[in-house]
Amino acid sequence: MRVKYDILGDALTLYLIGELDEHYAKGAKDYIDAIIDKENAISVVIFELSQLTFMDSTGIGMLLGRYKKLKKRNVRCYIASPSQPIEKVLSLAAIYEVIPKM
């Protein structure tokens, strides 16, 4: 999988591309954390999932981990454009209760 990002004003958008499973979660986590640590002026993070083709519960752990880290900095998190299969995994874990959908 790959992660791309852009910053518009105080909003960081992270584009997750490909398949997110146990094998790729660590690399994605480290890459995202490095961006978050560097961009200390952001107040909103959007996880843009339209190009994520597969995600299992490892992805839930990864998203919630970033949420917890960003919450300490009062950065709000959102999820945008998940495909139907990924929506099903996210809903089952009730993730929208903490990371709302845009």
Added chain:
Amino acid sequence: MEKMYLKFNASSKNESFARTCVSAFILPLNPSVEELSDIKTAVSEAVTNAVVHAYPKNKENSEIIIECFVENNTLHIKITDFGQGIENVENALEPFFTTREEDERAGMGFTIMRTFMDTLSVESVPQQGTIVNMSKLLKAG
């Protein structure tokens, strides 16, 4: 009866290989897009559990076996490992239960398997391994 047997080592890079093989096996049965993604996700969860929990160290001689067969349009999947086993299966089946919270694990693996498949059963013997059986009726087939 259509059958498949797949044996591979417990490496995280094989999670993708495993779910792709099971997908390819059921493709001739014309599953719906939703059925296919449900099955891929359930297989990924079971294999991830084996990679992460059954063989936490020494993955050198680790093995995972996936057996599938289809009978009356129902896909049966059996996933076996010979790892350290689950101490308390009842706890492991609870949503959000994890022994590895520090690793940012969601504890949703078995919940996803149970929700996305029609049946789920888990047998485990400490120090001997775990067998996960799942099945799902393919309605489109």
